Amino acid sequence: MDRKEIQKQRMMTYFINAAKEIIKEEGVKGVTARKVGEKAGYSYATLYNYFKDIKALLAYCAFDFLEDCHRYMIGFKDDNKDSMQQLIEYACAYFRYFAENPGLFYLVFTEDIGDIYKTLGKDKKRPSVGLLLEDTLVRCARDGYISENKVDLVGELIASSLHGKLVFFIGGRSLMRPDEMIKLIETDIKFLMEK
Numbered sequence: 001m002d003r004k005e006i007q008k009q010r011m012m013t014y015f016i017n018a019a020k021e022i023i024k025e026e027g028v029k030g031v032t033a034r035k036v037g038e039k040a041g042y043s044y045a046t047l048y049n050y051f052k053d054i055k056a057l058l059a060y061c062a063f064d065f066l067e068d069c070h071r072y073m074i075g076f077k078d079d080n081k082d083s084m085q086q087l088i089e090y091a092c093a094y095f096r097y098f099a100e101n102p103g104l105f106y107l108v109f110t111e112d113i114g115d116i117y118k119t120l121g122k123d124k125k126r127p128s129v130g131l132l133l134e135d136t137l138v139r140c141a142r143d144g145y146i147s148e149n150k151v152d153l154v155g156e157l158i159a160s161s162l163h164g165k166l167v168f169f170i171g172g173r174s175l176m177r178p179d180e181m182i183k184l185i186e187t188d189i190k191f192l193m194e195k
Contacts, residue, residue, distance in 0.1 A: 012050045014040040016060050023061060027103045028111050031058065055112070059119035062108045063127070069097045069104075070128035083139035087158075088189050090136060092182045094129065095162055099178055102170040109163065133158065145193045154192050161188050 001009075018039035022031050033054060037044030051057040073093040078086065098105040107113070137155050141148045165181055168174040176184070 008050065011042075011046075012060070014042065015047050015050060015057060016064060019057050019061050020064060023103055023107060024101070028058065028107050055114055056119050058107060058111065058113045059116045062111075062113060062116050063120055065101075065104045065108055066127040066129055069094065070132060072097045073129060073132060083136060083143045084145050084189070084193055087133075087136045087140060088186050090132060091158060091162060091185050091189060095166065095181060095185055096178070098166050099169055099181070105166055105170055109166075130155075130159075140193065157192055158189060161185070 015036055018036045019031050021039060022035055031054060033044040033047050036057065037047055040047075047057065051060070073090050076089040076093045078089065081089065098108075113119075133155055134151070137146070137151045138148075140146055140154075141151050146154055162185065165174070165185065169176070169178070169181055174181070
């Protein structure tokens with residue numbers, strides 16, 4: 001990477017980090033070019049040298065938050081657990097991450113920010129959290145919990161279940177406490193893994 005590209009990446013990071021702070025403090029609606037520029041220490045107009053618009057900046061933030069979630073999930077890796085127990089740990093960690101950060105869930109999954117990966121120029125890239133789920137499911141298939149031809153389907157069902165539970169929990173439409181939701185996630189995964 002040449003010097004100019006390094007400088008560009010550095011400037012983009014300043015704006016992304018500033019926007020992420022605002023999102024955590026005020027939610028997505030609090031993100032304006034003026035606030036981001038001020039927090040980053042630059043003129044708000046400078047932001048547009050690096051991002052087409054606020055939606056593009058939010059797409060970068062969404063990707064970063066997904067990577068933050070992945071790092072959080074990896075913290076629950078335990079080589080002493082079998083593949084199904086590890087899958088349950090990761091799924092529960094994913095739920096906790098977004099349940100504790102509802103604004104991030106809204107940004108990543110409900111906010112109109114366009115196609116994150118096209119904005120980032122990574123058309124075929126999948127989020128690390130998805131790859132982690134897939135890798136763990138492949139291990140589950142190797143360990144005999146599910147057949148290899150069902151890895152994708154079970155992955156889709158787990159993702160749909162997690163996101164559905166998060167929508168109900170974050171939206172206040174579930175009377176369940178977080179620990180009850182976690183138990184339900186565990187039950188769902190065990191059911192999906194039954195032969």
